[in-house]
Amino acid sequence: MGYRPSKQFKKTLLGAGAAVLLVALNAPAVLSFAEGRYHSYKIGQSSYRIQYGSWGLIGLPEEYRINAMHAALLHTGKVLLIAGSGNNQQNFDKGTFSTILWDPKDDTFKKIPTPEDFFCSGHSQLPDGTLLVAGGTARYEVLDGKVTRAGGGMRVKNESPDQAVKLPKGTVFRSPSGVEYVSKFDVTVPKATRQFEVTYGRGGQMMPWKTKVVAAEARVFVEAAEEGAGGLTTQAAQYEVVGLTGKDARNVYGLAERLSADKQDFQGIKSAYEFDPKAEKYVPVDPMRDARWYPTLVGLADGRVLAVSGLNDVGDVVPGDNEYYDPRTKKWAKGPFHYFPTYPALFLTQGGKLLYTGSNAGYGPKDKGREPGLWDLKTNRFHKLAGLADPDQLETSSSVLLPPAQDQKVMVLGGGGVGESRLATARTAVVDLKEDNPVFRSTARLPQGVRYLSSVLLPDDSVFTTGGSADYRGRGASDIHKAQFYYPRTDTFVSAASPTVGRNYHSEALLLPDGRVATFGSDPLFADKDNTKLGKFEHRLEVYTPPYLYRDAALRPALGEGPEEIVLGGRATFGAVRAERIQRARLMRPSAVTHTTDVEQRSVELGLKKTAGSVTVTVPADPTLVPPGWYMLFVTDADGTPSVAKWVRVREAPKAAPRESRDGWMS
Structure with a gap:
């Protein structure tokens, strides 16, 4: 007769098996917990911090959590964090615009009244320490398939040389066929100009002066009064301004060539302000000549600022009309004409020319304004620079003027394809502007392809790079939780401690006066690897302490x-x-x-x-x-x-x- 186990033995065996199975099922979690504890222990050791530095989260009270789109260090040592409407349509519709002032010395925060929507504005440090903030959002985009009313740009003409005409938001323009369109913003059309003409008789004698009136023009975005296809048109036409009578009705009219139901992009504003760091408030100055959303503002040697690119008041990339701001007069003047995609990276170089590295943040065609070059503002000549690897992956790349500035070397790091491309490059390249014929040369590669990389100059002449993602807006859980130092003199990358918080689109990093680096923001499309859950804006504020601050404090x-x-x-x-x-x-x-x-x-x-x-x-x-x-x-x-x-x-x-x-x- 064969052996038959007892009931007690069976229970013991089943219990042991269940325990083994339970351990097996939970092994990944147990292992992850153990690894996490060990990692926390390791990064807390002084030997680790001396080599890699450390990260720390700043306690941020809920009332001060904003979608930080812009960050600027002021000469008071405080950091201005600007959200505007914060890429939030509901905030925009309610007129809820936000700015926070953070003091890194004691980690205190203050709300700053924000008069307009500075979401996606431009900014520049002025000679007196105020911060120029110009442009922002006039209207949020409407995506393909969501446009219910035909719309587009209406050119408004004024043939009266006697007076300017102001048409309020809601002005109605009527087509020859009776279709009506409504303006979405106020628009002021300057008065027409008189030009003198000289004519000559058959004998060559000069005839009496004649004058010619040249109509003035402004532009405004309009939408069809009625939903549906009735407002669609591809025919150029002249439009009556409803409500005007007499001479005004004859002198003022609209012109439009195409009003469609295509995707309607964000639209910019003309507003400009100076932020006063001492009074801690925005002070209005004269508006720009062009509306701009996603513009770059670059400071010049004479203290003026050049505003470049952006989406205008009808959602088109500004075609090349750039303008100067003079902080002494608080006014804007026409600048040299050149087309750039939005948020172009422009650096003031020794001698006064601007270097465009090709880095930009997105809007504009693939084949226009993407090539890097040196721009002479005095002659308006643009000399293209060759040699850049992966030239089709400059969008969302990072650019820095390497330290020290006297070396006149500029670096491009990472980047991706145009638009929602999945491409991302690990390429870096440096151009030496002291060469007779400067070209970009490839330098040490990043650990992996990355978009939205933050690059911060440090006092020891290194460049600290952190964050970014391998795909568009962190898609596919592609945030890169890594940081590294780049050393220009040896052309090498060295690992740094890894950040806790992932950063992609709408993120920032900057150097603090105590030698630390602060990081803000991030606006992922999705919150999971499968791209099924919508992402949320990152409110956590994380600060990196470099290894040099863990050395002997008595010797600092x-x-x-x-x-x-x-x-x-x-x-x-x-x-x-x-x-x-x-x-x-x-x-x-x-x-x-x-x-x-x-x-x-x-x-x-x-x-x-x-x-x-x-x-x-x-x-x-x-x-x-x-x-x-x-x-x-x-x-x-x-x-x-x-x-x-x-x-x-x-x-x-x-x-x-x-x-x-x-x-x-x-x-």
Whole structure:
């Protein structure tokens, strides 16, 4: 008779099997928990932090959680975080616009009244330390299939030389066939101009003057009053302005060539403001000549700002009309004509030309305005630069003027294909503008293909890169939780500690005066790998502490008392603790960043002399190298350990008064 196990043995065996099965089923979770505990232990060790640095989340009260689209460091040391409507149609419809001021010294926050929708505006640091904010959102996009009323741009003409005409939002334009269209915004049409004409008789004698009236023109977006196909038209026509009578009815009319039900893009505004860091408020200035959404604002050597590109008031890419802002007059003037896709990366180079790296943030055709080049604003000549690998993957790439600025080398990092392309490149490339015939040359590759990479200059002459995603807007859970340092002198990437928070579209990073790096935002399309759940805007604020801040604090350089202002070409002396250890001095311009575009940041090498208790720094005299404005002054030791920054304002040297010579002439 064979062996037959007892009931008790069977129970014991089944219990043990169930336990084994339970352990097997939960093994991944147990292993993940153990790995997480070990990772937390490892990154908390001082030896790890000295090599890789560390990340930390900032406690952000719920009332201050906004969709941070823009980040700018002010000379007060505080960070301005601008959301506007925050890519939220409901906020836009309610007129709820947001700005938060964060003080990194004590992690306090303050709400700032926001007068207009600065979502997707442009910004630039002005010489006096105010922040110019221009453009933003006039209307949200309506996607294909959702457009129920035909719409498009209406050119409004005024043939009266006697007066301008203001037509309020809601003005009705009637076609010859009786179809009516309604304006979505106020529009002011200037008065017409009179031009004198000279004519000559048969004998060549000059005849009496004649005048010719040239109609003035403005543009406004209109929609059909009725839903449906009745408003569609592809025929050019003249439109009556309903409600005008007499001469006004004859002098003022609309012209439109095509009113369709195609996708309607975002539309920009003309508004411009200066943010006052001391009063902590927005101050209105004259509006731009063109409405702009997604524009780049780049500061120039003379203190003016050039506004470039953007979507206009009918949702088209501005065709090449650029304009200057003068902070002395608070007014705008016509600039040189050149077409760029939206948010182009433009850097002021030594000598005054602007370098366009090809980096941009999206709107515009694939085959127009994408090639990098040097742009001479005085002659309006654009010299294209060759050599860039993966030139079809410059959208959402990152660009930086490598440190120190005197080297005149500019780097492009990563990027993706145009629009919602899945392409992403690990390519980096550098152009040396001191060469007789500068071209881009490939440099060390990133660990993987990446879009929306944040790149931040550090006081030790390295570039800190972090975040981004491998696909469009983090699609497919493709956020890259990695960071690394790039060292220009050795052309190498070195790993840094990994961030907790993923960052893709609508994310920012910037250098703080204490040497840390702050990261904000992220606007993923989806929240899961299968792209089935809609994403949510990332509100967490995470700060990176580099390895140089984990070295011996007793040996860290420190700057003491010194002047708040230095003239170009001038010197300034500061008290210094452990002055004998100081090896380098840098002026670092504070960031104003959005959509991976930060054309403000630059690191300028200073002349340096040391005494027992002080350092004297010398600022270059060239304003194309050091545009006037506020800078962070860092000093570093031989290991690259930086001091906490001192804020200094760089001014133009005062012009010498004319001197009277012995013979009475002024010289």
